[in-house]
Every structure is written in structure tokens, then in C-alpha cells.
Amino acid sequence: MKTIEQLIDDVKVHGHSKASIRPNIRALFEQYLVDGGFENEIHKHFSSSDIIGTGAKQINPRPTISGFRDALAVEVIAYILLYDAGMQSLEAIATGEMHEDNSAKSKTGFRLGHSLAWPEDLDLVIFAKASAEDSEPSLSISLSEWMEIIAVVTAEAWDVADVIDAIAEIEQDSAKVKGIREMADIGGVPESTSELLNKWSTTDLVREITDLIEGTDEDGTYGADDSVNVEPAETKTTAYPLPDEDKSRLIDLALSQAGLPPVAEMIGVINKLTDEVERRSSIPTVTDAGATATGDEELPSGKVTTALACDVFGLKGVKRKTFNFNVPVWEWDFDHPHVPSKDPNYQFQTEALMRVLYAIITNSRCYLHGHTGSGKTTLIEQVAAHLNYPFMRVNFDSEITRMDLIGRDVLTTSTDEHGNQSTVSSFVDGILPQMMSGPYIGCFDEMDFVRPDVSYVMQRVLEDKGLMITEDGGRIVAPHKMFRMFATGNTVGQGDEFGMYQGARPQSLAFLDRFTVWAHIDYMPKHQRKKLIEANCPSLDVADLDRISNYVDEHLQAFKDSKVMQPISPRGYVALGQAVQAFYTFFETDKKKAFDQAFETTILDRATVQDRVVLQGIGNRLFDTE
Ligand SMILES: Nc1ncnc2c1ncn2[C@@H]1O[C@H](COP(=O)(O)OP(=O)(O)O)[C@@H](O)[C@H]1O
Ligand SMILES: [Mg+2]
Known part of the structure; x- marks a missing residue:
């Protein structure tokens, strides 16, 4: 049976046009009934319900799934779908609670189930x-x-x-x-x-x-x-x-x-x-408040203070209570060059943000996984930006070697006071010892592409005991008290389950076991996506925002269904919105043309031949501005 999330996705994919929402919800529900084997349940309910019969307020069609479905109040269906609830929530059937329904769409003339309008x-x-x-x-x-x-x-x-x-x-x-x-x-x-x-x-x-x-x-x-x-x-x-x-x-x-x-x-x-x-x-508490970092000529000195997460992340309404706990915030005596800058348009997703903060507070290793472009890397980076936390990223998608990570001997030539030149070798730290020895949020990106020899090094780092650098006389780099470690991947580390991330390797369980906090990052929900486009493309009207947003939904679904190889990232759809805005000024009289041009420029022309066919189909249907 489909999960509710998938079902709701399905509704979204079919769009929200007035004509389609009701049949869509019903179609979903029907499938739910069939998949869930509720048919017998329905018969049971019907046979014992006094709604069935011949009176004016009784369901006359035979107690079939479709008769039943058509009589259900849509909010009841929505309720069942949303809560993933079973028939037990349909007390209304047994009690025979009915509401007249004069709308043209009603096949039965009344609705069965709770009305949202309580007496x-x-x-x-x-x-x-x-x-x-x-x-x-x-x-x-x-x-x-x-x-x-x-x-x-x-x-x-x-x-x-x-x-x-x-x-x-x-x-x-x-x-x-x-x-x-x-x-x-x-x-x-x-x-x-x-x-x-x-x-x-x-x-x-x-x-x-x-x-x-x-x-x-x-x-x-x-x-x-x-x-x-x-x-x-x-x-x-x-x-x-x-x-x-x-x-x-x-x-x-x-x-x-x-x-x-x-x-x-x-x-x-x-x-x-x-x-x-x-x-x-009473929880969680930041135990490391007051921790410090000593700077040098390039890096500032700093100390950790605490602040309420809801304030730091500018959360409003109910979310404030959920995020009513302290998080560490760094104060630097001058701007730290490794603290990323805040993106004012970044949309935090509550649950993912919670996990990341939890991992930071409790110093847990955290693994974020999800489709490409869902915002994993940016999430960690933006959390760092808001906490004023220095941030370093290693991308394992590239040909990174053990030496890049750990460091290497570098030969340098020096000249003494007599003018004699000599060559000495000294060890220069790689990115791992650099980030570990400071108060960094380290992001090990695309971790599921890591090569086995490199993952072996990483495992040591994950062990908390510190990193031993054999190449430098067995020196041990102990992690800074405020060093935090995150990894991201498209998969959960057990190989490519989607058939779209060739090269994702299964990682050893010992390695994965070092991560104790996991979070699945999904594509931004539609309303956040709309907000993001709106913020970046202020002159688009509601209908345009809807068109683009619906397009993105279908594009992402096509990607999830492996119909296209290339997903669309927020960067991609913001670019589409901006191009539409711009082309409107060029093709003032021809909105459709502006849309087509923008679509070609930002999306179609970078797609493979196969993807192009599919995407063009979606675009043709949705970008019809007539
Ligand atoms: N929640 C969000 N709000 C605003 N922009 C986002 C959000 N999530 C992702 N983005 C943007 O989408 C693009 C891709 O995100 P990225 O973090 O690289 O994805 P991933 O690491 O999952 O592949 C970036 O340009 C990023 O700024
Ligand atoms: Mg990434």
C-alpha cells in the first residue's frame, strides 16, 4: 500500500485545479480502499448501518465502494488520507450522521461523515x-x-x-x-x-x-x-x-x-x-557554553554563547515553542572568514532543522540523506551561518585522495646566511586535521561516493579518539571540543536503491554505525517552494507562480519515478522564474512565448534528448498561458 506521503504527492502532481481536486482525492481514496483491503469492512459497516435503505435520507445505491465513496464528505476522505486512518474513524457510518449536499457535483445529494461545520x-x-x-x-x-x-x-x-x-x-x-x-x-x-x-x-x-x-x-x-x-x-x-x-x-x-x-x-x-x-x-542544554577558540593573525578568537533557537532562526508561531531551547552561537572578535553568509531566502524545514541542531548540541554524528538538490548541503551551511559557526566542506564526489584529507610532506628550499641552499621537507596538514582542530562544522558531502581507502581514514575521525597521522610521525590530532561532523548522501549508504546514483557505493556497516542521528531530507514542500520563487521573482503574478510551482512538482515526480535523469533544484526553478520575468519584458504581447523561451533557456536546453521529450510534454501542458 502506498504511504500517505506518496498519496498526497499524487494529489499534488495532479494539480489543484478546481475541477480536479475532488475526483483526485476520491481516486486516491478508492485506491486506498482497494489496496488496504477495506472492501469487506465497508460491507460490514453498511450492512449494520441504518443509512442503508429507502428513506429520503438514506444511501440508495448499493453498498459498493463507489457508492460509498461518492457519499463520503470530502473532508472525511481527506481526514482518512491525512491520518492514514482506518475504518474505525468512520463512526459516522454507524451513527448515520448525514449532511445535505446541494452542490452540482454531489451524486447522492448528501454527504456522509463529520461536517466541518459543527452544530x-x-x-x-x-x-x-x-x-x-x-x-x-x-x-x-x-x-x-x-x-x-x-x-x-x-x-x-x-x-x-x-x-x-x-x-x-x-x-x-x-x-x-x-x-x-x-x-x-x-x-x-x-x-x-x-x-x-x-x-x-x-x-x-x-x-x-x-x-x-x-x-x-x-x-x-x-x-x-x-x-x-x-x-x-x-x-x-x-x-x-x-x-x-x-x-x-x-x-x-x-x-x-x-x-x-x-x-x-x-x-x-x-x-x-x-x-x-x-x-x-528542561532540555536540551548546551553544555559547551563558554568554550573558546584562540585565533592567530588570520583567524579571530571567539567564545560560545547561547541563544534560543527560535530567535536565532527567526521562527514564528507554533514553531517557537518547539524550538524553545538553547543553541550555541559563536562570538568572534572579528569576522571569521569561514563562517558562511546567511541566505535570507533560505527556507528551513522544521524537522530537518531540529535534527541538525540536536546533533550539534549533543555532539552526535549526523547523516543527512535525500535526492540531489533537496538542500542537504545548504541546510548544514545555513545552520552554520546562523550560529556564526565556521564551516568546512569536503566533497567526496570528486577524486579526493587520502593525502588531500590527511596532508602531505612538502619540500621547501631555504637559504642560510652564507647563501647556501638546502631542501627540507615538512608536513602540511590536509583538510581533516585543519577542520578537526578548530571549532568547525565539517560537512562530508556526497559521502556515499567515498572510496574504501578514504572511508577507512574517515572512520578513524568518527571514532572520537582523534586522527593519527602516521605520515607525520604518528602525530595525533585531537578533535576540538566544538568540532561537529555531518555527512550527506543521496542514499542511506547501502548502495544505489533508486537506480539513479551510479557510483554510490555500499559503505561498511561499522562506518555507518558511527552516525547516530539520521535525517531524510525531502524536496521543499510546495508552499515553501512558492515562497522561495516569490521572494526571488517579485514581479510574477499568482498564476505564474502556480504554473512554475506545478511544473516543478511534475518535474520532481518524473525524476523520482526515473522518467527523467535530471532533477530540478531550487537554483534551477528560481532561474526559470527569473527568466520568465525577464522575457515578459521582451515579449510583452506574447506571454506564452515568454514562458516558452524561459523554459528552453533554463531547462530544456540543458536536458538530454530523452529528458527533453518528457519535460517538454510537462511544459506544454502547464505553460499554456491562454
Ligand atoms: N530550503 C531551501 N531554501 C532555499 N534554497 C534552497 C533550499 N534548499 C535548497 N536550496 C537551494 O537549492 C540548491 C541545491 O541545494 P543543495 O544544498 O546543494 O542540495 P543537495 O546538497 O541536497 O544536493 C542550492 O542552490 C540551495 O541554495
Ligand atoms: Mg550537496
Whole structure:
């Protein structure tokens, strides 16, 4: 069965045109049903549901997959897809909750499942009753707030903008969509929910909720990786008590109407998360604050200070709480020449950033893998730039030798006071001892191309014991306290699993084992990509941004599906956008021509003959500006 991520990718590939989103989501869902073997489940549900029958509000078509599918509210389908949830989330079928649907697209005349528009008094039913006899309400958020939070944070974990856009296209005038938009756009969060969003970190909340809904989080596609957790600190419990049995029963009844788990489970989650927040606020800590580096004529002296990650990386909204921990930041007495400059347009992806910072704080070896152009190298470089951390990169894709890494004897001629010349040999350090002996973030790039003799050297470096240079009398170079080591690769180090990275070698497990923090870096999500193009091509209008962004989606998918050999990197599509901008001024009256020229100039003319055919096909379809 496809993972949800792939399914969502599929939706993206088919574009977001109003006409296609609904059938696409449905088509996806159908496949999900078939792949997941849910057919029997559906029959079971149908046969026991009182929606089936002949009344005015009953599904008349036979209980087939397509009949069922057509009757489902699209938001329910989206919900199932997003949460990778099974039939258990379709309580609505058993309870027969229906909503009329007057839209022309509806085949059945009504929708089956939760409506995003909750009946207004539902909150009252549940919460007013619960709190009437209780001086302290047992839950201080309303059901609809709870649902919105789930919707928003879950969307956040995937790609808020896409999900909201998709919903908005289906529910065009819905006030709910407006509400969700406002919430996603942090400025508009209502008071009570903003407190809540701040209280819980996005990823934990999502993980907890997901676990709750489907039992496990097997593919680990969302939520923070457990490996990112540091030793649990002592926790203090500020637990919400359970309502007494009678009240619980009442609340549970209402919750189950809404397809939600029982209140005991929900309170359990809230309590667990509250603990988690406590715990998190005490970690992680930068133990090396105050570490120093002594300079020379060329390099400045410096010391480590700490600052909050959310400030350093300029994060906004909910992300601030997740990144509310200290990171080391260097202060230099003059500009360090090896600190990279910040790219103001760089878009940090939350999860990847978290892993990289975690590796820096805990001095763990970190391996980033992902397709070429997904931004692995730039991520490490930009983290260094923001932390004012010197950065050095070795690219193993090139013919780098053991001597380049370690160093070599160099002959120099010197003349004494009598004018006699003599030749002496001295050892000049290679790049490894240079970066290790300073406070560098070292980036070993394209590590999966490393040659075995070179990887042997690298293994020593990874061992923490220091690097012994036999060529220089067995001198041992101990790593600087603030030396940090990252590796990147297109593969996970076990050879070319995609058939597109010839030359990627399987690395020894002993070698890979030295890396304890791993992160998969994917191509930027669509909304970030749009932002990047927009920032670099300010005169393009929304339709142009959409065209380019859709093109990039299809191009990347063609690459992932091995239909073309050449991916498109952010550099590539920004160049396309800029060329479109420029050609607009040349071909003022002919937008299509401007697009075609820009496309040829930046993409087609560098493609191989085979790639060109495929890419041209995508372009012809998407760059039709008529
Ligand atoms: N998140 C991002 N925001 C802005 N630019 C990015 C981002 N990720 C990658 N880029 C740009 O894309 C190009 C390729 O990135 P790079 O780090 O070289 O990819 P990789 O190392 O994965 O092959 C670079 O020009 C980089 O500036
Ligand atoms: Mg790279």
C-alpha cells in the first residue's frame, strides 16, 4: 500500500485545479480502499448501518465502494488520507450522521461523515453539562476548537498551505475554511487556542493524536523522531482529573457521535503532553557554553554563547515553542572568514532543522540523506551561518585522495646566511586535521561516493579518539571540543536503491554505525517552494507562480519515478522564474512565448534528448498561458 506521503504527492502532481481536486482525492481514496483491503469492512459497516435503505435520507445505491465513496464528505476522505486512518474513524457510518449536499457535483445529494461545520450547540451539550456541576471544567477547550487544532497541527506537519487550499477548493465559501486559514496564519489565532498551540509542540501533539487514532505511528512519517529525545528529566504531573463515571458516560456519548475517542483517552493525552512539555522545557542544554577558540593573525578568537533557537532562526508561531531551547552561537572578535553568509531566502524545514541542531548540541554524528538538490548541503551551511559557526566542506564526489584529507610532506628550499641552499621537507596538514582542530562544522558531502581507502581514514575521525597521522610521525590530532561532523548522501549508504546514483557505493556497516542521528531530507514542500520563487521573482503574478510551482512538482515526480535523469533544484526553478520575468519584458504581447523561451533557456536546453521529450510534454501542458 502506498504511504500517505506518496498519496498526497499524487494529489499534488495532479494539480489543484478546481475541477480536479475532488475526483483526485476520491481516486486516491478508492485506491486506498482497494489496496488496504477495506472492501469487506465497508460491507460490514453498511450492512449494520441504518443509512442503508429507502428513506429520503438514506444511501440508495448499493453498498459498493463507489457508492460509498461518492457519499463520503470530502473532508472525511481527506481526514482518512491525512491520518492514514482506518475504518474505525468512520463512526459516522454507524451513527448515520448525514449532511445535505446541494452542490452540482454531489451524486447522492448528501454527504456522509463529520461536517466541518459543527452544530453550534454541540459544544454546549458536552462542555456546559460537564462544567455546570463542577466548579473547574474538566476540559477548558471546546470540541470544535479541539477539532480545529487537530486539523491545523496535522496539516502543519504535512503542508498546511496545500491542505487548506485543497479544503478551500472544495468548501469555497465555508466560514470554517476562513477560520482555519486564520489559525494557520498565526496572527489570527483566537486567544484560547493560541495558548494551547503554544503549550504543545506541533510534532508531539500530532504524534500523540495519531497514535491515539490509529494505534501506532509505524512509518514514522510525522512527529519528532524518538532518537531526537534526550534522557528524560524528572517530570512533574499537573494532571487533569477524570470526570466521574456518570459525566464520563455523557461526554463519551457526545464524543463518539463526533467520531472522537472517549474522554478518558483524551485527558490521558492531555496529561501526557503536559508532562512532555514540562520535560522538554528542561532540555536540551548546551553544555559547551563558554568554550573558546584562540585565533592567530588570520583567524579571530571567539567564545560560545547561547541563544534560543527560535530567535536565532527567526521562527514564528507554533514553531517557537518547539524550538524553545538553547543553541550555541559563536562570538568572534572579528569576522571569521569561514563562517558562511546567511541566505535570507533560505527556507528551513522544521524537522530537518531540529535534527541538525540536536546533533550539534549533543555532539552526535549526523547523516543527512535525500535526492540531489533537496538542500542537504545548504541546510548544514545555513545552520552554520546562523550560529556564526565556521564551516568546512569536503566533497567526496570528486577524486579526493587520502593525502588531500590527511596532508602531505612538502619540500621547501631555504637559504642560510652564507647563501647556501638546502631542501627540507615538512608536513602540511590536509583538510581533516585543519577542520578537526578548530571549532568547525565539517560537512562530508556526497559521502556515499567515498572510496574504501578514504572511508577507512574517515572512520578513524568518527571514532572520537582523534586522527593519527602516521605520515607525520604518528602525530595525533585531537578533535576540538566544538568540532561537529555531518555527512550527506543521496542514499542511506547501502548502495544505489533508486537506480539513479551510479557510483554510490555500499559503505561498511561499522562506518555507518558511527552516525547516530539520521535525517531524510525531502524536496521543499510546495508552499515553501512558492515562497522561495516569490521572494526571488517579485514581479510574477499568482498564476505564474502556480504554473512554475506545478511544473516543478511534475518535474520532481518524473525524476523520482526515473522518467527523467535530471532533477530540478531550487537554483534551477528560481532561474526559470527569473527568466520568465525577464522575457515578459521582451515579449510583452506574447506571454506564452515568454514562458516558452524561459523554459528552453533554463531547462530544456540543458536536458538530454530523452529528458527533453518528457519535460517538454510537462511544459506544454502547464505553460499554456491562454
Ligand atoms: N530550503 C531551501 N531554501 C532555499 N534554497 C534552497 C533550499 N534548499 C535548497 N536550496 C537551494 O537549492 C540548491 C541545491 O541545494 P543543495 O544544498 O546543494 O542540495 P543537495 O546538497 O541536497 O544536493 C542550492 O542552490 C540551495 O541554495
Ligand atoms: Mg550537496
